[in-house]
Amino acid sequence: MFIARQKKQENIAEYLLYMWQLEDILRSCRLDIHLVEQALIAPAGYSEEQKKEVREWYEGLLMMMKSEGIQQQGHLQINKNLLLDLTDLHRSLLKDARESQYIEAFYKALPAIVEFRSKSGHQDVSELEACFTALYGYLLLKLQKKEISKETETATKQISHLLALLSQKYKTRDLEPE
Template sequence: MLIAQQKKEQNICEYIIYIYQSEELLRAFDFNFEDIREYVVNHITKLNDKERDEVIQWHKDLLELMKKEEVTKEGHCSWAQDEVDNITTLHHKLLSEDEEYQKVYKKASPHIDENLKFADGLITNPIQICINGIFGLLLLRTRGKKVDNATKNILDSFGDVLSYLAYKFKEVDKN
């Protein structure tokens, strides 16, 4: 099974972030699939040759979508954004129905609101703020950067929101 498909089935938020990472990977390698195969895909040890080819094809399909949607320089494709919309819909439902989610969200809410203000209207979706925060943390870690404890606590609260949403999304998806 493809890594992307596995992530989509197991944790929708990880799938979204995987797409974001893949978009950045394609951009970083200037869309050169020979280099991507050599320096990235061939180092995924648990893949056989057929699976490596499938991973490359998935990335080629992603590139075609990025070109079609004109997000080769920046931004995110509809594969990811459609899923962000899906979990945002779930977020709104859970805010009105699920007391446990309300508690999790309430803890993150001040940090989300602060980041929404900082985004100055460019981002208006609180779930997008959480995803961007976690994705930003992953980018920092891949670059060997450290995060102070206050920032880590904020990002942990974002992660808690996304984890709860992913769990509930999987539950709903089963039914």
């Protein structure tokens, strides 16, 4: 919870990837709060007050996952909504001639996005969702210590750069007066 809060404030793209990973971790705990306590809460060294707060947060996530029917796969509606919000921002940035740095980063990453969508069979997802899915897959490969090709490394760097710029724009957008 504390990591999620910090990531949400600092880098919205990292936050979304973290939340996707957390969904998978909660599934690996069979959406059982007792297993979550053993695996995530107890080893963290929280104070009793922090443990209570974190447990309630995890219980809320578990309840949402169950009520939304995503016990096996899929993403929480709050994460889907965030992705939609980021997609709206992404599209508006692409239409804004003043955003040449973002537009350039997008067109540099576009071949990698197109290739990922064609290889993965995710033709029906937005470009931005494809970026997040590709990065999440890359992170899983790294965690599993699997070999990653030079092409994948290059594509991942381009997509990461794009999402870093998007995160900066998201953060500054929230700071700008209406």
